[in-house]
Amino acid sequence: MEYPYPNLARLYLPLLANAQPLVRRQAAMILLGTYGNRALTYVRRLIDDGDPQVRQNARLALLAIAEITELGITFQPFRGMYMQCLGRMRVYVDNHEIQSQDWAQADHGRAGWQKVQGVFAYLIHSGRRGATRDAIGTAVWGGPFSANSLSRTFTTLRQTLVKTCGPAFVEQALMMSDDYCVLDPTYYHTDMQLFEHTFDAAVRMEQESGLEVAAPIYGQAMHLYGGPYMADVPRGSGWSQHRRDLLMSSFMIAAERMAEYTYDQRQYKQCIAICTAALDTDDADEIIVWLMRAYAQEGRQAELEQIYRRYARALQIDLDELADNQDPVVQVYQSLGKSRMVNNSSS
Numbered sequence: 502m503e504y505p506y507p508n509l510a511r512l513y514l515p516l517l518a519n520a521q522p523l524v525r526r527q528a529a530m531i532l533l534g535t536y537g538n539r540a541l542t543y544v545r546r547l548i549d550d551g552d553p554q555v556r557q558n559a560r561l562a563l564l565a566i567a568e569i570t571e572l573g574i575t576f577q578p579f580r581g582m583y584m585q586c587l588g589r590m591r592v593y594v595d596n597h598e599i600q601s602q603d604w605a606q607a608d609h610g611r612a613g614w615q616k617v618q619g620v621f622a623y624l625i626h627s628g629r630r631g632a633t634r635d636a637i638g639t640a641v642w643g644g645p646f647s648a649n650s651l652s653r654t655f656t657t658l659r660q661t662l663v664k665t666c667g668p669a670f671v672e673q674a675l676m677m678s679d680d681y682c683v684l685d686p687t688y689y690h691t692d693m694q695l696f697e698h699t700f701d702a703a704v705r706m707e708q709e710s711g712l713e714v715a716a717p718i719y720g721q722a723m724h725l726y727g728g729p730y731m732a733d734v735p736r737g738s739g740w741s742q743h744r745r746d747l748l749m750s751s752f753m754i755a756a757e758r759m760a761e762y763t764y765d766q767r768q769y770k771q772c773i774a775i776c777t778a779a780l781d782t783d784d785a786d787e788i789i790v791w792l793m794r795a796y797a798q799e800g801r802q803a804e805l806e807q808i809y810r811r812y813a814r815a816l817q818i819d820l821d822e823l824a825d826n827q828d829p830v831v832q833v834y835q836s837l838g839k840s841r842m843v844n845n846s847s848s
Contacts (some may be wrong), residue, residue, distance in 0.1 A: 512721065514547070514555065517562035524566040533566070533718075541566065582666060582689040584625055587696060588728030592619070594665045604661055615652075616641055617657045622734045624684035625691065626741060631683030633678070640740045655682070693748065696725040698753045707758070718760040719755045723775070726752040753785050759793035762787065769795040783814065790833045797837045809834050 516528035530542045544566075547559035585591040592599040604614035604621075619641040625676070634655075638646040641654075646833040655677065662671045674688035686694075697720040707715035709813065754780035763772040776792035789812055796805035812818075813828055 512563055512724070514558040517544075517699065518558040522568075525568070528564045529568075579772065582670070584689060584691040584693075586622075586625065586691050586693040586728065586731050587726055589733045590731050591624055596664065599661070599665055603665065604657070613795075616654045616659065619659055619734055619780040620654050621684075622731055623740065625689075626683060626731070627683075628686055629683070631681055633680055634682065636746075637682060652797075652843045672768075676817070691724060692727060693730065696722060699725055699752070700755060703755065703758070712758060712762050712765075714757060719758045719762075721751065722755040723759060725779075749782060753779060753783055753788065758784065760788060760795075764791055764795055764798075766786070767798075769798045773799070773801075784812070786829050789830050793830070793833055793837060799823075805837070 513528055517525055519525050521723070543557055544562050547555055550556050581595070584594045594625050601614050601750070604617040619795065620637055623637050623640045632650060638651045659671060659675065662675060666707070674685045676683045676685065699718060703715045703718035703722055706718055722724065730748050731741050735740065756775055759775050760772050763775060772791060772795040776788050776795065779788045780792070789808060790806060790815070793805050796802070796808070809830070818828065818831065
């Protein structure tokens with residue numbers, strides 16, 4: 502079973518199971534300070550892991566948390582619903598992932614599974630505020646839709662959730678009236694919520710204590726970002742684009758802060774790895790600047806030239822007329838060139 506958030510809980514397990522009490526305490530305080538009681542949910546999910554060592558460490562981690570808190574710790578595996586919205590959308594109920602065929606089987610496939618999944622995705626996107634049936638239809642169909650098609654899709658969605666989550670969950674979490682629908686976020690978790698919470702915690706921590714303290718939290722935020730928001734859900738009228746852009750922007754900021762931190766720590770190879778991963782998402786100026794600097798420190802001149810020329814081509818920058826160019830990438834490139842000339846002449 503592949504869990505949707507391995508980089509969070511697994512990251513802390515060795516520390517929470519460490520033989521040194523001080524290490525266990527510090528790890529537990531950081532975990533709980535960043536994620537609150539929800540951290541227990543993520544650790545409890547690993548009690549069901551396929552790896553015996555992970556299962557054992559998950560129990561040791563819960564014991565460590567119990568040592569330093571007054572929280573009521575249960576050692577039963579987590580039961581509930583978790584949605585992965587970053588990258589390909591995936592829905593987990595306990596340890597079961599709802600597959601594409603599950604969305605349609607409840608109603609013998611009369612409502613297409615993509616439409617059922619699309620309605621479910623839009624309800625997650627709408628959160629506590631919910632949405633009208635017309636808004637849902639417009640978002641999912643991306644154009645004209647019939648009331649009968651929408652009604653069948655809602656019926657299939659309800660039947661799928663009853664089959665996988667049970668009637669009690671549906672009665673509490675899914676509220677449908679003749680004109681309005683809400684999927685109450687009290688009854689589920691998403692990786693989007695976790696990513697946003699982690700990123701906000703990192704920003705707040707940097708403001709209060711500086712980048713060195715915040716860097717590990719920025720790193721966790723990067724690990725939690727699985728890709729563009731609801732990447733495989735048909736976009737219809739583009740309802741997801743604004744949220745997608747905001748989440749991607751937060752990821753790129755986290756990457757830039759990590760790039761600066763690793764560069765300042767002279768961890769140039771790690772800085773290069775962070776920047777390279779971030780550039781798979783977006784060609785941000787700040788990331789290219791740190792990447793060029795790290796390449797220069799590592800003596801990887803050919804790769805520095807390659808990334809710079811690719812950037813110049815994309816922006817149609819004339820490489821023969823750079824004297825007054827105020828582009829930050831161009832300026833850093835020129836300063837690196839001057840630095841090389843000084844070093845060469847002094848040697």
